Amino acid sequence: MQKQVDYTDAVKTKYPEQVVIAIAKDRNGKANPITLGWTMIVSGNPPMMAVAVAKTHYSVEAIEHSRCFTIAFPSSEMADAALFFGSKSGRDTDKLAEFECETAAASEIDSVLLADAVANFECNLESQMLTGDHVVYVGEVVACHVNAEPRKRLYTVGPGHKLGSV
Numbered sequence: 001m002q003k004q005v006d007y008t009d010a011v012k013t014k015y016p017e018q019v020v021i022a023i024a025k026d027r028n029g030k031a032n033p034i035t036l037g038w039t040m041i042v043s044g045n046p047p048m049m050a051v052a053v054a055k056t057h058y059s060v061e062a063i064e065h066s067r068c069f070t071i072a073f074p075s076s077e078m079a080d081a082a083l084f085f086g087s088k089s090g091r092d093t094d095k096l097a098e099f100e101c102e103t104a105a106a107s108e109i110d111s112v113l114l115a116d117a118v119a120n121f122e123c124n125l126e127s128q129m130l131t132g133d134h135v136v137y138v139g140e141v142v143a144c145h146v147n148a149e150p151r152k153r154l155y156t157v158g159p160g161h162k163l164g165s166v
């Protein structure tokens with residue numbers, strides 16, 4: 001049996017939700033990481049992934065400037081980094097300078113990888129679509145990297161950006 005409720009109550013049932021960190025360089029060459037829960041695989045051949053970024057976020061400028069981005073699947077040990085990257089804006093913060101987090105250069109695009117992530121995907125911006133208060137960016141995956149050590153993925157496990165593993 002189903003009971004009708006408003007959207008805010010119904011959408012609370014979505015957890016656990018995967019978390020990713022997308023990184024794009026801005027016009028000054030600063031790599032800007034953003035934590036995102038709204039993300040999905042949108043094509044298998046060619047491989048494509050999408051992220052939804054709020055119109056007001058600095059990442060919109062960075063992604064639209066560089067037209068490429070990496071998507072990192074953070075490991076469960078990266079909760080503090082995900083909260084930092086997901087609470088500061090690149091407009092007034094150099095997040096990767098302020099929060100110690102090992103990076104490596106991407107191989108096919110002008111962006112960076114997160115060394116402790118479970119996996120990193122290098123994407124060229126393929127298309128974008130305005131969806132209400134967010135912009136959905138679709139990237140074609142042009143290179144992939146996985147951690148040599150087994151790692152558990154990070155998830156949002158409850159409302160209020162409560163992060164953990166499942």
Ligand SMILES: Cc1cc2nc3c(=O)[nH]c(=O)nc-3n(C[C@H](O)[C@H](O)[C@H](O)COP(=O)(O)O)c2cc1C
Pocket residue numbers: 019032033034035036037038039052053054056057058059060082083085086087088089090091156161
């Ligand atoms: C767990 C978590 C999930 C988030 N998911 C999203 C998301 O899907 N889309 C989005 O636009 N912002 C999301 N945010 C908020 C942004 O990461 C945050 O506002 C960030 O500071 C924006 O950075 P920027 O201004 O440098 O782009 C999330 C934050 C956290 C902590």
